[in-house]
Amino acid sequence: xxxxxxxxxxxxxxxxxxxxxxxxxxxxxGDSFLxxxxxENSRVLLKPNLLSVEGAGSPVITHYAVFEAVIRIIKEYxxxxxFGDSPGFGDPRKAAEKSGLMEVANKxxxxxxxxxxTVHVKLDESILCKSWDVAKxxxxxxxxxxxxxLKTHAMxxxxxAVKNQFGCISGTQKxxxxxxxxxxxxxxxxxxxxxxxxxxxFAILDGIVAMEGNGxxxxxxxxxxxxxxxxxxxxxDSVGVRLIGYDNxxxxxxxxxVADHKWGTVLPKDIQVLGETIDTxxxxxFKLSRTGGSFYFKSPAVxxxxxxxxxxxxVLIPDKCIGCKRCQEVCPETPKVISMVKTGDKFNPTWDMxxxxxxxxxxxxxxxxxxxxxxxxxxxxxxxxxx
Ligand code: SF4
Ligand code: SF4
Numbered sequence: 202x203x204x205x206x207x208x209x210x211x212x213x214x215x216x217x218x219x220x221x222x223x224x225x226x227x228x229x230x231g232d233s234f235l236x237x238x239x240x241e242n243s244r245v246l247l248k249p250n251l252l253s254v255e256g257a258g259s260p261v262i263t264h265y266a267v268f269e270a271v272i273r274i275i276k277e278y279x280x281x282x283x284f285g286d287s288p289g290f291g292d293p294r295k296a297a298e299k300s301g302l303m304e305v306a307n308k309x310x311x312x313x314x315x316x317x318x319t320v321h322v323k324l325d326e327s328i329l330c331k332s333w334d335v336a337k338x339x340x341x342x343x344x345x346x347x348x349x350x351l352k353t354h355a356m357x358x359x360x361x362a363v364k365n366q367f368g369c370i371s372g373t374q375k376x377x378x379x380x381x382x383x384x385x386x387x388x389x390x391x392x393x394x395x396x397x398x399x400x401x402x403f404a405i406l407d408g409i410v411a412m413e414g415n416g417x418x419x420x421x422x423x424x425x426x427x428x429x430x431x432x433x434x435x436x437x438d439s440v441g442v443r444l445i446g447y448d449n450x451x452x453x454x455x456x457x458x459v460a461d462h463k464w465g466t467v468l469p470k471d472i473q474v475l476g477e478t479i480d481t482x483x484x485x486x487f488k489l490s491r492t493g494g495s496f497y498f499k500s501p502a503v504x505x506x507x508x509x510x511x512x513x514x515x516v517l518i519p520d521k522c523i524g525c526k527r528c529q530e531v532c533p534e535t536p537k538v539i540s541m542v543k544t545g546d547k548f549n550p551t552w553d554m555x556x557x558x559x560x561x562x563x564x565x566x567x568x569x570x571x572x573x574x575x576x577x578x579x580x581x582x583x584x585x586x587x588x
Pocket of ligand 2: 562
């Protein structure tokens with residue numbers, strides 16, 4: 202039985218979060234658990250979610266107060282702590298500085314790694330992907346502690362502890378993975394292989410203020426007062442998705458792949474939730490995002506045809522668009538699916554949907570939330586992944 206600690210924490214107050222995390226570690230086995238988790242002289246890497254360059258306290262990224270509380274505890278077990286991430290857009294160091302994490306790190310002598318240095322790794326026993334270039338600091342750490350943010354995600358429905366390691370792919374290389382894995386289910390299989398390469402020892406999911414709706418960047422904050430922690434990243438996510446409304450965790454693409462490939466623990470019957478209960482911590486009226494998904498038919502031609510008919514599309518909200526062209530820049534396809542067309546005194550994006558792979562990088566990284574994902578009319582009628 203996999204143990205996961207579920208804690209109520211109502212504020213981003215460092216002392217309070219530290220107290221809660223200590224309670225969580227106590228539930229999981231206390232000091233001896235921590236000593237096993239972080240053996241003497243271990244190099245520890247903290248992997249927050251720095252999706253893009255965001256201001257301190259933004260619900261898009263791991264909160265600096267959670268980061269500080271984690272450091273306070275981990276430094277009792279290791280003097281060699283690094284943190285790192287590689288945002289999908291923007292300079293990693295700037296992202297770390299603006300988020301407030303760098304200031305906290307400097308206070309405790311924690312080093313920063315921008316994940317630009319990578320190592321090539323072969324994964325013979327893979328589900329899908331055998332060849333990898335991943336951040337050296339993540340691959341070579343002895344103990345990787347992932348610090349995800351609880352958010353919706355247009356393609357994967359949910360981003361938490363499993364998805365957070367996509368940041369271990371350096372910067373622009375993420376785009377090529379989107380091109381290679383345009384299908385949500387293959388993308389999720391790829392995430393599992395990545396998590397086999399970059400082994401995570403522990404996860405602490407920041408759901409004090411989560412993100413609902415048009416996540417992972419442009420949704421709304423949703424106060425959930427929640428921290429979830431455990432050794433199994435899939436079990437932590439399984440608890441997370443149940444809190445936001447997926448009573449069956451297998452209704453989310455990543456966790457379905459976890460179960461199908463027996464990659465990790467995901468079923469409620471295999472997870473012991475310690476501390477609070479799921480029923481008492483469940484979010485009310487949490488706005489989900491369920492536009493991803495896959496289409497499997499024997500004939501590839503039929504699959505391709507139906508995928509186009511049923512798939513959700515990125516859709517512009519013209520009033521919000523500031524014409525910055527970032528959506529065009531981050532589109533991984535060559536040539537770009539998005540063209541910028543002059544409309545009045547500014548440029549607006551337009552899409553050639555016949556070539557769009559529905560990776561939703563444009564939606565994810567638009568700085569002002571001017572792109573949403575919407576199902577086609579036929580997709581809505583047939584109810585594909587509609588919510
Ligand atoms: S849709 Fe967003 S990313 Fe694209 S040009 Fe407009 S504001 Fe920029
Ligand atoms: S247009 Fe958007 S969803 Fe389509 S391939 Fe480009 S980034 Fe992905």
